[in-house]
Amino acid sequence: MKLDQVLRVVRACVGAGLAAACVASAAAAQTDVVPPEPAPDAPSCAGVPLAASPDAESPLVDPAKDLRSAIADGRGDRDWGEWLAGECLACHGPHAVAGAGIPPLAPLGPMAFASALEEYRRHLRADPGMRLLASRLAPDEVAALAAYFASLPPEVGAGRGAVETPEGARP
Amino acid sequence: MKRRHFIGAAVASAAALGAPMLRAQGRPRVVVVGGGAGGATVARYLAKDSAGALDVVLVEPNVVYSSCFFSNLTLADLRSPESLEHGYDRLGAFGITLVHDRATGVDRARREVTLGAGGVLAYDKLVLAPGIDFVPGSVTGWSEADDEIFPHAYRGGAQVALLRAQLGAMRPGGTFALVAPPNPYRCPPGPYERVSMVACLLSRINPTAKVLVLDPKPSFSKQALFEDGWARHYPGVVEWIGPDAGGAAVEVRPGVGEIVVAGAVLRVDVANIIPAQKAGAIADAAGLTEGGWVPVEPLALATKADPAVHVLGDAAAQGDMPKSGFSANSQAKVVANAIRAELTGSRAFPPRYANTCWSAIAPGDGVKVGATYSAGEGKIAAGAGFISQAGEAAELRAATYAESFAWYDAISEDIFG
Numbered sequence: 098m099k100l101d102q103v104l105r106v107v108r109a110c111v112g113a114g115l116a117a118a119c120v121a122s123a124a125a126a127q128t129d130v131v132p133p134e135p136a137p138d139a140p141s142c143a144g145v146p147l148a149a150s151p152d153a154e155s156p157l158v159d160p161a162k163d164l165r166s167a168i169a170d171g172r173g174d175r176d177w178g179e180w181l182a183g184e185c186l187a188c189h190g191p192h193a194v195a196g197a198g199i200p201p202l203a204p205l206g207p208m209a210f211a212s213a214l215e216e217y218r219r220h221l222r223a224d225p226g227m228r229l230l231a232s233r234l235a236p237d238e239v240a241a242l243a244a245y246f247a248s249l250p251p252e253v254g255a256g257r258g259a260v261e262t263p264e265g266a267r268p
Numbered sequence: 269m270k271r272r273h274f275i276g277a278a279v280a281s282a283a284a285l286g287a288p289m290l291r292a293q294g295r296p297r298v299v300v301v302g303g304g305a306g307g308a309t310v311a312r313y314l315a316k317d318s319a320g321a322l323d324v325v326l327v328e329p330n331v332v333y334s335s336c337f338f339s340n341l342t343l344a345d346l347r348s349p350e351s352l353e354h355g356y357d358r359l360g361a362f363g364i365t366l367v368h369d370r371a372t373g374v375d376r377a378r379r380e381v382t383l384g385a386g387g388v389l390a391y392d393k394l395v396l397a398p399g400i401d402f403v404p405g406s407v408t409g410w411s412e413a414d415d416e417i418f419p420h421a422y423r424g425g426a427q428v429a430l431l432r433a434q435l436g437a438m439r440p441g442g443t444f445a446l447v448a449p450p451n452p453y454r455c456p457p458g459p460y461e462r463v464s465m466v467a468c469l470l471s472r473i474n475p476t477a478k479v480l481v482l483d484p485k486p487s488f489s490k491q492a493l494f495e496d497g498w499a500r501h502y503p504g505v506v507e508w509i510g511p512d513a514g515g516a517a518v519e520v521r522p523g524v525g526e527i528v529v530a531g532a533v534l535r536v537d538v539a540n541i542i543p544a545q546k547a548g549a550i551a552d553a554a555g556l557t558e559g560g561w562v563p564v565e566p567l568a569l570a571t572k573a574d575p576a577v578h579v580l581g582d583a584a585a586q587g588d589m590p591k592s593g594f595s596a597n598s599q600a601k602v603v604a605n606a607i608r609a610e611l612t613g614s615r616a617f618p619p620r621y622a623n624t625c626w627s628a629i630a631p632g633d634g635v636k637v638g639a640t641y642s643a644g645e646g647k648i649a650a651g652a653g654f655i656s657q658a659g660e661a662a663e664l665r666a667a668t669y670a671e672s673f674a675w676y677d678a679i680s681e682d683i684f685g
């Protein structure tokens with residue numbers, strides 16, 4: 098199952114309060130999630146609802162002008178970006194496409210990537226961990242990261258997981 | 269994640285690695301002792317980034333690593349034990365030489381590691397990431413010889429499976445007791461996530477059972493979040509006894525299934541003893557410990573005693589970072605970059621560290637705590653941080669829970685390839 102399908106299933110069953118059904122469908126995609134046996138007398142420990150990251154729904158904001166032009170001109174320091182990316186990969190995975198639950202970042206283009214970080218920095222996206230990491234990154238570090246992710250071979254990102262693009266996202 | 273075994277070719281014997289020979293060929297050698305969260309990450313990043321310029325040797329006795337992270341979830345059947353097992357074959361594919369043996373000593377003057385099967389490994393740089401050992405005598409009446417009766421279940425694998433089996437076989441309405449460790453120890457929220465997962469299991473299979481926590485600490489990690497969660501999900505089940513009420517001075521009697529608390533003898537059906545901890549024994553054998561842990565520099569975790577030896581992960585006394593798999597992985601990337609720069613002249617980047625610890629309180633109710641860290645004066649110093657809040661929306665808790673599952677997959681691949 099593709100990531101977007103998983104998310105759709107998960108949203109539908111969380112919305113409908115059908116935790117057990119949700120587990121079964123989500124487990125098909127995330128093979129090592131073990132569906133627990135149903136236990137009618139202990140509802141809270143009987144199901145494993147999974148939910149999508151709320152940050153998938155955020156608006157897009159432009160990064161600062163200097164950063165935009167650094168990215169557009171390809172001035173980011175790729176090797177520095179590779180080093181900095183170590184911090185991203187601990188959660189997003191070595192191929193920068195984590196499973197349902199953490200949004201993938203490899204398929205984002207460099208500008209969308211920088212926009213997302215800007216949105217975390219300005220607290221327009223919710224995740225407290227990403228707000229923290231984004232606010233620690235200086236503009237040249239964001240440009241370096243964008244250059245590194247842009248340099249990854251296309252098969253690493255796009256083919257491996259669907260991108261959750263916010264409403265009105267630019268390509 | 270399936271059980272994987274080594275490809276024979278990638279596994280070298282100690283004799284074939286005879287020191288002078290390989291070093292004479294000119295490739296600097298880094299020996300990494302311990303293939304857990306810290307050591308496997310260091311080895312992978314060193315090998316991957318140096319593209320053959322370094323000879324990376326990983327010494328680890330086990331062929332399968334069973335992670336402690338997420339092991340509590342197996343107690344409530346929310347994860348299978350097999351899903352926490354990782355082999356080393358993909359590390360072999362990065363050009364790392366795997367030696368399946370235990371390091372028994374370090375001769376720092378000669379820069380050699382002694383192996384259990386005999387033989388020595390010479391190094392230009394040594395990284396020790398041996399995790400933890402237990403402090404003998406720290407819980408009155410208990411020693412590691414008793415761990416088949418009262419398991420610690422704090423190094424993953426068989427001990428966790430044993431605890432799960434004991435819980436499954438507990439008499440209806442029985443008592444489970446957890447003896448919590450004093451600071452500092454591996455995974456600050458770990459014992460309390462365990463309490464949550466045990467209560468979760470018991471609420472399903474043994475709803476009249478009781479959970480007792482005996483704690484030498486007056487307060488603990490994410491306390492408000494756990495206490496709120498226990499009250500909501502497992503009302504009346506969990507009783508926490510801190511040092512004021514006798515939690516600090518317990519005596520356990522594995523032979524007869526009793527724990528003495530403040531003079532009162534309690535009958536317990538299942539007991540989980542998590543003793544005081546110290547760096548894995550090889551750190552002591554290398555003469556690097558002070559008060560049980562290894563003091564290290566904050567820039568690249570070189571030991572204060574010997575710049576040719578780096579120690580990271582749980583074994584290190586590095587400052588403010590909690591002892592977690594996330595921290596060990598974060599530290600490992602800094603160490604790999606610094607060692608590679610020193611030995612090959614590659615670019616050295618300023619260190620940065622981060623940690624997030626997720627905990628499951630109930631299925632679909634996850635919380636997290638995290639912070640950034642930097643190299644400060646003589647220690648790794650905490651920067652800004654965040655923590656989940658009591659009273660958060662159920663959707664947010666469900667998202668945090670789902671996030672932890674994605675994190676597990678991501679970091680496992682980042683560690684083991």
Ligand SMILES: Cc1cc2nc3c(=O)[nH]c(=O)nc-3n(C[C@H](O)[C@H](O)[C@H](O)COP(=O)(O)OP(=O)(O)OC[C@H]3O[C@@H](n4cnc5c(N)ncnc54)[C@H](O)[C@@H]3O)c2cc1C
Pocket residue numbers: 301302303304305306307327328329330333335336337338339340369370371372397398399400421422423424454455458459462548549550580581582583591592593594595596624625626627
């Ligand atoms: C119940 C529990 C829950 C946890 N949950 C989380 C969590 O959710 N998130 C998180 O980030 N962390 C969690 N942790 C903490 C995490 O497991 C540890 O912090 C992490 O494993 C530390 O990594 P390490 O490399 O220092 O040690 P380890 O991962 O323990 O690795 C040490 C390795 O060294 C090997 N070794 C030891 N001595 C020698 C020797 N002499 N020669 C050769 N090899 C040797 C061992 O076999 C082992 O493979 C949890 C821990 C527990 C107990």
